[in-house]
Amino acid sequence: MSTEVRVPTLGESVTEATVATWFKKPGDPVAADEMLCELETDKVTVEVPSPAAGTLGEIVAGEGETVGVDALLATISEGAGAKSDDADDSAEQDKTQPAASESNGDKGNVDVMVPTLGESVSEATVSTWFKKVGDSVSQDEMLCELETDKVSVEVPSPAAGTICDILAQEGDTVQAGGKIAVLSGSADGTITPDKRPEPADDDSAPEGGKETQSAQGGDIEHAPSAKKAMAEKGLSADQVQGSGRDGRIMKEDVAKAASAATSAPAASAQPAQAPRAPVSADDAAREERVKMTRLRQTIAKRLKDSQNTAAMLTTYNEVDMTEVMALRNEYKDEFLKKHGVKLGFMSFFTKACCHALKEVPEVNAEIDGTDIVYKNFVHMGIAAGTPTGLVVPVIRDTDAMSFAAIEKAIAEKGARARDGKLSMAEMQGGTFTISNGGVYGSLMSSPILNPPQSGILGMHKIQQRPMVVNGEIKARPMMYLALSYDHRIVDGKGAVTFLVRVKEALEDPRRLLMDL
Template identity: 75%
Template sequence: MSTEIRVPTLGESVTEATVATWFKKPGDTVAVDEMLCELETDKVTVEVPSPVAGTLSDIVAAEGETVGVDALLGNISESGNAGPEETKPRAEETKKTDAEKAPNGGTSGGGETVKVMVPALGESVTEATVATWFKKEGDQVAADEMLCELETDKVSVEVPAPAAGVLGKILKKEGETVEAGGQLAELSAGASAAASPEAKAVETEGAKGEAYTGTAKSGTRTDVEDAPSAKKAMAEANVSRDQVTGSGRDGRIMKDDVAKALQGVSSAPAPASAPRAPVAADDAAREERVKMTRLRQTIARRLKDAQNTAAMLTTYNEVDMTEVMALRNTYKAEFEKKHGVRMGFMSFFTKACCHALKEVPEVNAEIDGTDVVYKNFVHMGIAAGTPQGLVVPVIRDADAMSFAEIEKAIAEKGARARDGKLSMAEMQGGTFTISNGGVYGSLMSSPILNPPQSGILGMHKIQDRPMVIDGEIKIRPMMYLALSYDHRIVDGKGAVTFLVRVKEALEDPRRLLMDL
């Protein structure tokens, strides 16, 4: 039997903590009440004891991760032999517990209540917003049928039904924030919607009541409790609450936020916090106010952080696409027939960038404190526009891949990005990024860095222009290239050299084969 280790109550107004230290590792034997790990909040340090004796089977929340109250930390496999009298009750208890958890499918009997839980959201992601419920209370659902969709600051997560039955009470409405491991709803496994009309009516009444309560709580939060240490700091510095931007959950002000306000540094992006200009009454009636999605908020924050943190400059060049287009036209049919994927321009640019990064490694590096970390590999980020916003899936070890492997990876990740199916792991660890604004008709632009990377290449529209070739004016398909780079570690010479090497490789693709 497995027992869950969960975050205990952290104290009044404290909703989250950081996992500071694990005293045990998976496979270790633990005794009842033996200390397993230590959590840190903004007020106190909390020790988490073992609820049972057994073996620590797995750790869900690693050191450094932020967890909410009652979030899952790990699991313990209980030890010991149950006596004859305990055998039956414990078996029944196990059956009931499994029915309540039912993580990924299967029914445990007609009418039994199964909890619909928030699935794993990915590394370092502790909460999400309920975006859409596809089912309503009382609806019949099949096992693995999609119940709702959650939205994090990086990806969308679909929640399937853990069993077939009837969706009972929805605990988290659309727009509410949920924590990893939290409960979303209850499901009556094996039940029939038509078989219990009275229960369905009762559940519908409950849903109406809860919908009203949820509406009352939506909108601007006025009941957020700031950290006591922050309140004290604001009182001592004679700073009002509206002068401080809270970085805690639901806008809660922390002690560090007060310190930043006193230093004149805002922790929120300036455009987002700037007051609106007065709007005429007749214009206001025709406006529509829509809350930014978590993904859009994250994009806005990261782009502004890149501008505030890096010494960002952009250098430009142009490339004659004649040779690449000729090579592509010659072999594209044969390429697609053999490899099952179309030959695009992105594989050429990816190869050219990998080639140039070997010569100018600082463009493929990142700053860590006072150190420069050089990457002896290329994990290429390919920016992709989606209906939800810009995402950057990463092609790992692109420098070791063939043209066909790169094209297949780009096609697969592009499709997953458009469908909102990318996982966090697929968007982490990039060392350099390519952004193709040309697909939207952009002639020239300055891309913004994707932190902590030190370089990003911007591709643009291919346009026929008159060029002087060997003393003659000829029409050539030209593209402007832009390299934005972090001037803290990349000098102008290195940036220009990188862009020239990319240009040379594209104008004479044979250089890639000969490593020139």
């Protein structure tokens, strides 16, 4: 019995496509839903899965051919390894050549997939492999660590077995849901190494082999229409970033590259960064070049985007910390005993900022096109330095939280940040940010906005300085405060008023209780 493979629905108003790549050849065994070929339309790439398990028979439409919706692409003889419609022959074949799904069950082959990375995060970089090919692993044992723009993700082993193939090496970029390794083991959990075929040099390579070859930098067959478009526009493959399967170049990728090339002359007149100064051979031998992590690249991009987008300005003030320190010293032991967390300065500053944001709401707002979006809540971002870079976990609805709740949240988010355990959701949605450079000894700085927020408060080191108090010079614990703000939405009056309200609340903490 044979099954027809036909062109699926391609989308509204799309009636035809080009056969870009066949992943199988006639005679290859295929499993149900295994990808057979890839079709390319004007806008999208469509993968065609196998409608049934069996053996790929005749390929009716070869690569480069144009096909219409519901056109016949190929036929499949049902039953793995079947060469004809004869049931006896199929049964005899099944005894010696199990189907792909049965093979996986007998050998215990298990694919290691990239887990969900977080909202709006589609790719990650393989940071570290803890295991190598041939190593035996137990279920839930950590295999590797992936690094996204903000967080690190550990990938546990889905089953006990032996690593027989690693498809993504350290430094490779992988997509969410992509396959990164293969485990082998028997159905009862006994570890049995799997002998996998070496990647072939021609189109007869099985799909797994092609993926391995692509991951190791082998040649990739680009879409026929893309080749034609590159020839017309005078572009080479290394000038185009492919978005198709395994980095294949599609027609729309060529259009994007051509559009970028037209604007390149103006951009090239001003280099993106200053060229390196000449380095002697002796100095070059003592240098160390390390690729930036994805987190560091994201920090660099976002901070530069912030400077380029916002009309950023910083205003300063100073606060006498005498009253806050006295109040903290008086109640810190009792606070710790009752709430199980230390009373720090961050809860005072958070409360003071929430109080000031009510009076100056534009500092808690953001610009969306030609609109100003005022937030009637405070989701406070608390900047935290980690071994891998700066992250800003967000504490939601801090304006409705107590001192104890704020301190507990800061401690919990800080610990998760240092361990690289923060999720993307925990670092999104902030409306205002506090950055405490004082813990590192900073006396004064100008913090950079965390877009799309319109304000960020910089705290600094508490230092004893001579101050005039009631006509007398006294040593006082003083701290400089810095508010960076987006001048497109916040005027100087609003920024200064905000800092003054924070100063007043900290110099007389009772004002926070009285809502003054």
